[in-house]
Amino acid sequence: MSASIRDVAKRAGVSMGTASNAINKPEVLAPETLHKVRKAIVELGFVPNASARTLRAGRTHILGLVVPDIANPFFTELAKGVNDAALKAGYVVILCNTDESSQKEDQYLDVLTSQNVQGILITPARATNKALTSITERGIGLALVDRPASGIEACSVAVNDATGGSLALKHLVEGGHRKILLLTGAKSIPQVAEREKGILTAIAALPKVERPILQTLRIDAMTAQSADAMLTSYIDQKGITFTGIICGNDLIALGAIRALRNINKSVPEDVSVIGYDDIDFAANANVPLTSISQPKYQLGYAAAELVISECEDPSRHIHQRVEFQPQLIIRQSTRSITPNKKP
């Protein structure tokens, strides 16, 4: 059997209470006593039993992270942020992958509840989930990630997608592009819709002479394959009626570049392509991708901090909405087509 705090106390020649204090409130102990206890802890390889601790103190130090697709690099990075913030605060996180299924989501929410998690971080599969309210009612901390909290008493951490869309558009327009293709997914995806709104707003704000013509091509799945196939057939029918493409994400951008290459068009010489997300691979692609970067890691980190602060001091906690700003990362997949514009 593994050592208990009783063994530690015995070995160090102190009481259990003192041994406990050595771990939880080292500052109240005399240095010598502390040293003795620590020595005993090391020698015995003592690890506190979390269940006992929880039972007494009422805190599990467990968080739940619920995401639609952990295979998506976006969520992977986010998960890393959550993990690091959690570890730093002495929390641990249970990972729940829902495959975009609301049913699996509810199932996980139940499991997390029965595990007495102190907080839950979630990017809901759908716009709303009524199960979420019962979470907060049970006194479990909650934070919405990559989606602003709407109609729910909770913290949220998100990135401004409208700004992101506008950044992409402005970059192309400043490069002299006036015929732009928007290659993206279904409008029912909140992020897609929001970015589109940003693009339209940015166009409206432009002086008339600079306003580009915007075509939109929606693809079924936000993957490279889908983008490649649909762009190819689009060009087949219409020809290349644009000088720049704004993509729904980096995978789509990569697919678009491949489609163009297959018909012997190169990027950025013939067409400029801009992605979204700035996934790790974007910088390492054959044509390093210009993209809109989102602070994925920070998104997770901030959300975890928020939930943890709620767990630590629920009474003083105030729900907040944190919003990050996306950032334009210029690499080699876009170029200016305005001759002699800048000095």
Next chain:
Amino acid sequence: MSASIRDVAKRAGVSMGTASNAINKPEVLAPETLHKVRKAIVELGFVPNASARTLRAGRTHILGLVVPDIANPFFTELAKGVNDAALKAGYVVILCNTDESSQKEDQYLDVLTSQNVQGILITPARATNKALTSITERGIGLALVDRPASGIEACSVAVNDATGGSLALKHLVEGGHRKILLLTGAKSIPQVAEREKGILTAIAALPKVERPILQTLRIDAMTAQSADAMLTSYIDQKGITFTGIICGNDLIALGAIRALRNINKSVPEDVSVIGYDDIDFAANANVPLTSISQPKYQLGYAAAELVISECEDPSRHIHQRVEFQPQLIIRQSTRSITPNKKP
């Protein structure tokens, strides 16, 4: 405060022990008693406290998954497999990302221990970790993932890396390649060493005339960037002294292709390149990658099943080593340079 089993007992007019039995061993109760207790449970909305239960009964239904880098698509897929298997069996998994740091690994191992996880799945950062033995000694189930168990009493699930290396080599040799560069990481990484062994074995088994000359270039990090930089300077000094490259993983392959492209060499026309892992992106790269595929998801799923079976019935459990076989996936980054060889 939420109701405790004491409240239930009081309300039902029975003892706590009887109330407990109503939940855990309903068959030993008189039907009437059972009914009374159940009624009280419903009326009070009683939910058992998992920590108390665990403290007494000793099972948390929590698993820990420790990986070096969750951002690596290989481990992401693996994690999905683990999660799915766990959910199916009513377990939940705590994700631990070590960033290849042994220190972080030990830290997580401690946290998992103190959380009383019932089992741990781990791909250790280094060849051995003495902390692992103390895990099994504590009665925590253990499975080594993507690494055969050596010197440790535990289950393991791995892919035969020697076979993988040999598959890669044979593919190039069959394509007529006789000058091959092995572009990989440090030999201290078990997988790297094992694949290399497979390559050498395969060479030795070849008829003398077919035996290729093998050069080896080791890079610091198994990333595209590192591969690009080091291959570029290697070629700078020696020129292109090979017709094919076997890479340590797909990221390296992607970096190699970029390096070649920068000096106007194309793949596979000038040089054939073969990757390893067959990550999702491999198929969608600009030059779709020939690669050695590993059953990532299944690796995780199988390992989780093994650990869970150990948790469920430790006495009857027998440690086993599961080995999967890698598979050659031929795409467009390699080609045969033997003219008129095949009909």
Next chain:
DNA sequence: CTGAAAGCGCTTACAG
């Protein structure tokens, strides 16, 4: 600064 003692909520032998 340290120790003795109560108790977190539950389960589990053990009597009866």
Next chain:
DNA sequence: CTGAAAGCGCTTACAG
């Protein structure tokens, strides 16, 4: 079939 009691391992007032 049911109840009284011990105890899982820890933390936390409370004395001293």
